[in-house]
Every structure is written in structure tokens, then in C-alpha cells.
Amino acid sequence: MAKTYDYLFKLLLIGDSGVGKTCVLFRFSEDAFNTTFISTIGIDFKIRTIDLDGKKIKLQIWDTAGQERFRTITTAYYRGAMGIMLVYDITNEKSFENIKNWIRNIEENASSDVEKMLLGNKCELEEKRQVSKERGEQLAVEYGIKFIETSAKASIRVEEAFFTLARDIKAKMEKKLVSHVYNDCF
Amino acid sequence: MPDCSENYENEISEGHNVRSIKCKFCNSIILKPSVASFTTVQFQLPLMKQTGGTNHPETEELSLFWMVTDMLMFENVGFSNTVGNNKYLTCADCEAGPIGYYDLSSKKSYVALSRVKHC
Ligand SMILES: Nc1nc2c(ncn2[C@@H]2O[C@H](COP(=O)(O)OP(=O)(O)O)[C@@H](O)[C@H]2O)c(=O)[nH]1
Ligand SMILES: [Mg+2]
Numbered sequence: 445m446a447k448t449y450d451y452l453f454k455l456l457l458i459g460d461s462g463v464g465k466t467c468v469l470f471r472f473s474e475d476a477f478n479t480t481f482i483s484t485i486g487i488d489f490k491i492r493t494i495d496l497d498g499k500k501i502k503l504q505i506w507d508t509a510g511q512e513r514f515r516t517i518t519t520a521y522y523r524g525a526m527g528i529m530l531v532y533d534i535t536n537e538k539s540f541e542n543i544k545n546w547i548r549n550i551e552e553n554a555s556s557d558v559e560k561m562l563l564g565n566k567c568e569l570e571e572k573r574q575v576s577k578e579r580g581e582q583l584a585v586e587y588g589i590k591f592i593e594t595s596a597k598a599s600i601r602v603e604e605a606f607f608t609l610a611r612d613i614k615a616k617m618e619k620k621l622v623s624h625v626y627n628d629c630f
Numbered sequence: 631m632p633d634c635s636e637n638y639e640n641e642i643s644e645g646h647n648v649r650s651i652k653c654k655f656c657n658s659i660i661l662k663p664s665v666a667s668f669t670t671v672q673f674q675l676p677l678m679k680q681t682g683g684t685n686h687p688e689t690e691e692l693s694l695f696w697m698v699t700d701m702l703m704f705e706n707v708g709f710s711n712t713v714g715n716n717k718y719l720t721c722a723d724c725e726a727g728p729i730g731y732y733d734l735s736s737k738k739s740y741v742a743l744s745r746v747k748h749c
Contacts, residue, residue: 448665448703481680481687482720482727485710490722493705502702 450499453613454524455606456506458546459531460539464565467596468531468605469507494610501610522554527561527609532580534564534593535572540579547587559616560589561609567593567600638694641748642668647696649748651741658723659705660746666696666703675742676718676728695730695740704739 457465469490489506508521530546532539543562550558564580566572577593584591590608594601641648645668651661674689681688698704706722715734719741720727730741 448662452702481676481678482710482718482725485713485718487708487720487725488711488717490708491701491704491706492722504702 448500449493449502451614451617452502452504453526453610454504454506455527455529455609456522456525457508457529457531458550459529459563460533460536460542463531463533463536463539464596465529465531466507468529468563468565468594468602469505492606494607496607496610496614499614501614503606503610505606519553522550522558525554525558527559527613528554529561529563529605529609530589531563531565532575533566534575534577534580535566535569537574540564540575540583543583557616559609559613560587561605561612562587562589562591563605564591564593566595566597568595568598638743641743647748651696651746651748653721653724653726653729654745654747655726656721656724658721660707660721660729660741661696661698661703662705666698666741669695669697669740671695671740673731673740673742675731675745678726678728678745692742692744694743696743696746698739698741699737701732701737701739707739 457468459465466487469487487507489504492503492505494501494503506521528550530543532543550560562580562584564575564577580591580593590612592601592605592608594605596602646664647661647666647668649663650659651666652659670693672691672693673695675692676687676689708720708722708725708727709732710718710720710727712734717732717734718728719730719732719739721729729745730739732739
């Protein structure tokens with residue numbers, strides 16, 4: 445059977461426990477099917493297929509299954525990762541402050557050219573906000589990464605976030621490819 | 631084309647799925663036409679709706695499955711954490727499941743015909 449896609453990107457969700465990583469992984473719908481069986485075992489990863497500028501992209505998205513609580517995210521988890529969604533909760537100051545620690549953890553364990561993106565989740569909870577949008581933007585600028593505020597609950601910009609990250613990884617790969625071809629020719 | 635049917639014979643052509651395989655609950659596309667192979671195996675698949683605890687999940691024996699040799703052939707799907715030699719498959723969008731199982735040793739995935747719809 446021929447390959448049914450153009451690119452495969454392995455993505456990770458990283459951030460404090462409770463910020464909404466698991467929810468961001470699925471289209472949060474009112475009628476979300478609640479099977480105690482599956483939620484007890486937990487989801488390891490998901491495969492999603494998206495169309496990006498005419499290319500078929502397979503996303504393999506890994507959730508941390510709660511290891512983040514014990515800060516035991518190790519090199520093994522980061523292996524092969526091409527993109528990382530750093531998630532904090534806009535109603536939880538601590539989760540925002542910890543982004544710096546997560547970035548350090550990534551720098552120590554992941555490949556140096558992994559594409560990163562910052563997500564401020566639960567953005568529909570305006571009345572409970574503890575982290576301003578400006579501070580999110582500023583932190584992202586500091587690390588030279590993109591930033592977006594999302595709500596898994598209200599389905600705000602979650603898809604956009606994954607598309608943006610995927611598009612950046614694709615651009616990076618194609619750039620690398622072009623420079624290889626260039627080097628081979630000249 | 632008729633609506634999603636339960637008449638499996640019409641869903642198989644030359645051993646493959648004629649139509650798309652979708653989640654029964656939210657319509658999320660799980661497999662595109664003709665990527666899965668029809669196969670019969672006996673498997674005790676836990677029920678989607680459990681009444682008791684999950685230590686001893688209630689199961690039903692199913693035997694009609696769509697077999698997928700490479701997990702990247704799925705359009706959208708969720709893989710649960712490992713239980714024994716298997717992972718359970720779920721809808722990627724609403725997480726309804728198990729819709730089937732993944733065999734860690736053979737790396738093949740099996741989607742139960744009765745847990746999905748064809749349309
Ligand atoms: N209000 C609101 N709650 C959310 C949102 N995303 C997740 N949650 C809730 O936050 C809690 C933790 O979510 P979960 O995805 O398990 O977080 P994780 O520990 O990072 O995986 C759950 O109660 C979710 O329902 C959101 O966008 N808005
Ligand atoms: Mg989680």
C-alpha cells in the first residue's frame with residue numbers, strides 16, 4: 445500500500461498538571477463521550493490527519509499521562525519530537541511561571557531544533573484571568589516562539605494552534621531540504 | 631449512497647472497506663475507503679458502557695474487524711495506554727471507545743465493525 449501522507453510530525457503537549465493539555469487533544473464537545481473505561485486507562489497518543497497547503501500531514505500527538513506532576517519527563521519522552529506545545533492556564537499564575545522551567549527541561553532533553561509554541565489555555569475564563577495576554581506575548585517574544593490564547597472548552601483557536609505549529613515545522617523541513625539540495629549541487 | 635448501514639457484506643469489496651469508517655457518535659473520520667482489510671479474529675473487547683468498576687471490565691466477544699497494518703494509515707484515532715499486550719483504540723475527537731485494539735507484538739490495529747459506522 446502506497447504511503448498515504450506527505451509528512452509525519454510528532455508533537456508533544458507539555459505544561460503543568462491541570463492546564464488543559466488532555467482537553468486540548470480532543471475537540472471538546474458538549475456531548476463528549478464519557479467512557480469510564482477509556483478515561484481510567486488514559487490516552488497515550490493520537491493520530492490526526494490535516495491538509496496543509498495541499499500536503500497531507502499526519503500528526504502524532506502525545507499527552508504526558510500525568511508524568512508532569514512528578515516532573516519526570518525525560519529524554520525518552522522527547523525522543524523524535526519535532527514540535528512542542530507549551531501550555532499554561534491563564535487563570536493560574538504558577539502554571540505561567542513554570543513555563544520557564546519547562547523550557548529549561550526541553551532544552552536539556554529535546555533536540556535543539558524542536559519547534560515550540562506557547563498556548564495560554566482557558567481563555568474563555570476572562571473573569572478569573574491571572575495572566576494578561578501581554579505577558580504571554582512577551583514571554584513568547586523572549587523565547588522567539590509563537591503564542592496563541594486558546595480555550596479547549598469553548599473550542600477557541602485550538603485547531604489554529606495545531607495548524608500553526610504544523611505549518612512552522614513543515615516550513616523548517618522544506619527549508620532544510622532546499623539547503624541540502626543546494627549544497628549537493630554547488 | 632444509502633445511509634450508514636449495518637449490512638456488512640456490502641461494506642467489503644476485495645477484502646477492503648468500501649466506504650469511510652467513522653465514529654458512531656461524532657462522525658469523526660477514522661479510516662478512508664479501502665485502507666483497511668476485513669479479517670475475522672476472536673477478541674474480548676471491553677464494552678463502551680461499563681456498569682461496574684474497571685478492574686474487571688465487562689467484555690463481549692467480537693470477531694469481525696477491520697485490520698490496519700500501519701497505524702499511520704488511520705485518519706484520526708486515539709491509542710490508550712498499554713494494557714497487557716494491547717492498546718485500545720478510541721475516536722480521536724470524542725474519545726468514544728474502545729472501538730478496537732492494537733496488538734503490540736504484531737503492530738497491527740483491529741477496528742470492530744460493530745463499534746463504528748460506515749458511510
Ligand atoms: N474553563 C476551562 N476549563 C478547561 C479548559 N481546558 C481544560 N479545562 C479543564 O481543566 C481541567 C484539567 O484539564 P486536563 O485536560 O485534564 O489538564 P491536564 O492535566 O493538563 O491534562 C479539567 O477539569 C478540564 O475540564 C478550558 O479551555 N476552559
Ligand atoms: Mg492530562
